[in-house]
Amino acid sequence: MNKRILEMIGGRLAIAILSLFLVSLAVFFITELLPGDTAQELLGQAVTTEAAAQLRETLGLDRPAILRYFEWIFGLLTGDLGYSHVSDRPVANLVAERLPNSLTLAAITMAITIPLALGLGIFAAIWKGSIFDRAISSAAIMLVSFPEFMIATLLVMWLSVYMQWLPALSFIPATADFRTIVLAFIMPVSVLVFGSCSQMIRLSRAAIADAMATPYVEMAMLKGASRSRMVLRHALPNAVAPIVNSVALSMSGLLGGVIIVETVFNYPGLAKLMVDGVSTRDMPLIQTCSMIFCGFYLVLITAADIIAILSNPRLR
């Protein structure tokens, strides 16, 4: 690997870390702008000026925002995520209860979506113009046009309420066996796969179709290469950069952007934790969640960048 690639990768990582910092700053001060604070939200209708003041003092919310921000960021750098104001428990505990759930859901979804979508996209490109291609392309457009909550609700109505095959909740009892767990995951994973694969199918098909129109692929055709060899050997390597970027973009929402699936299936994941945090203005919790989501996004995007750089024949 040459020095130029290392420099580019180093630059990407530096930008990623800078973005994390800027996001934390933005999230903190935007949340500060929301009307009401934790004390008011916690006390709800029962809020009185004295009670709110007392609670603010107890929670340390009476100190200036900038001070609280820096305390939080220094805590983060030393591995201390702070205490949730609302539940009076370490944020690390709250996150630890849910992060595995979110990661499991994201991992299963990615493991199914990526091969499925890329496979369909590539085959559609190989058999461009065929019945298969047209069927896949229109199915992809249809899927992307249905909102997630509608697919989710229809699935529940059909598979849980009428057929009674699958549980309506993906809320796994502590003592569940393997079969229960698999059954619980079928619907939420399906909804997420439906929601995220169409863009990938369309983009990988288009990227390969573009590459197919280049002179070197024409050259391969003139040489007498078979259609699948042209696609896999000549077009695909050059289409990797846009494809990995679209994969990264589609997958980056799988931690924080699955609030609809978490709500419909009552799945205890991080997205709901963050929504809870925002509605109670629980700053340490909001910050931690946003860092996790943003971190996940940056890891995927940076990884896609690096793969794109490495796969670029001109840089090799």
Add this chain to the structure above:
Amino acid sequence: MTHQFDKSRWSRNDDSAVENAIRRGATRRDLLRMLAAGGVVAATAGTFIGSAQNAVAQTPKRGGALRVALNSTSTADTLDPVRASAQGDYMRMSTFYNKLTVLDNSFTPQMELAESFDTKDAKVWTIKLKTGVTFHNGKTMDSADVVYSLSRHVDPKLTSRANALAKAMIKIEAVDKNTVRIELDQPNADLPAILGTYHFVIIPEGTTEFTKAVGTGPYMTEVFEPGIRTVGKRNPNYFKSDAAFVDSIEMFGIPDENARVNALLSGDIHIGASMDARSAPLIKNNPALRLMVAPGGSYTNLNIRMDMEPGSKKDFIDGVRALINRDAINRAVLRGFGEPHNDQPIQRASRYFNADVVPPTFDPERAKHHFEKAGLIGVGIPLICSEAAKASPDMAMVLQQDAAKIGVKIDVQRMPADGYWSNQWIKAPFHFGNINARPTADILFSLLYKSDAAWNESRYVDAKFDKILLEARGSLDEAQRKQIYGEMQAMVAKDAATIIPAYIASADAMSTKVGGLNPHPLGMLQGYNIADTVWLDA
């Protein structure tokens, strides 16, 4: 003289009247009186009450794992009595802990961990405790635990949600192992009822950790994950023998009502709390499910600040009163999930309810006359509503429509739920509020109508009202209390500009396998207290 009962005269209407009365919390004696008034002899009457009560009571069975879905959950979920504030918290309190008393269907306190409450002046109270009650950790409950538990609510540093009630206890001390003495700042005959409310549960002395609940209650904590789930398993040493029937209770929140209904329809949960009129037909049409409707619980009210324009004009208030169409609100907005009310905060189920206070009739002509006198025809009058005050946007629409017909322009402003209670409620001159059930008449009146109350929604001021409020509070004479509270209901209905068109019923849906639950006027799920009585027919 005996009345011979004529069976043919007994219609389905009567059956549902009896059923309704039971739902409302009527005792057997009330029903017999009601039937006697209708000319039914006691011996026959029994069978009819029985038939209506059938769905309500059967022989409890033991065992089973109950799954209950509540309508809310968040990371704020807690096991700490001073922090309890959400419906799920109240459920956890009654599942894992006990209080000194419990409130029955007419808000009358019944003894639980206390053996007796005694007082001569309603100011100094002596409480004798039950003996031989143990906590989940094996420790025997005694007076030190009670003193510790109650004192936590008084301590301002702990910011207890019940501090406003608790701070009246200026001295809480242990007399001996099983006796506690409480001194109040001023006489209050309701102390036994106050100590029967959600927060005043008894925990072992010195408890500061609330990752698990150590109480005396029917269930012991197995899992507690805030915002995710709570699981309790049966307490084998529970001090009540004929209670706690299921082996375990699992509670979690499904905030989305559709998801809650679906989970119930697919058999994933046994009870889904808090259903609205939209889901009711789905549940009623399913033979495996039933709906338990509890009248009361909360109300949404229309408040006019009498110290601000336009409420400072008496004619504006009278006009609005005549323009509130209570029938339409009940029929169209609450769709059978409410009952018309009479502009005062005491529920029908309360033993102090004054049935003589009748709500003003809907009369657009009279309303028009008042608005004309106030010079408010054609002037845009802002009305603030929000989803935060349940059903208020719909109620506002009904009012707006009726007003338009007589040329009164009501400008409905729908505010976000976020921050409504701190920014709009009470502050706006003409707005909606929402008040949850309170266990005593005194709390409702002191909280909402006393001249200097922070929550005095219409800024109602009446020196006589304040005076008799204190009189009733300190009185141990039940007849006198009933008379005063009756009079106070008439006063606020007439003079305070808080219009209470209806009480909102809460409805819980459940599998027909669930038994042992009855509607309670404190609200959903038997007043957030199911653990003692619920059972499952496996």
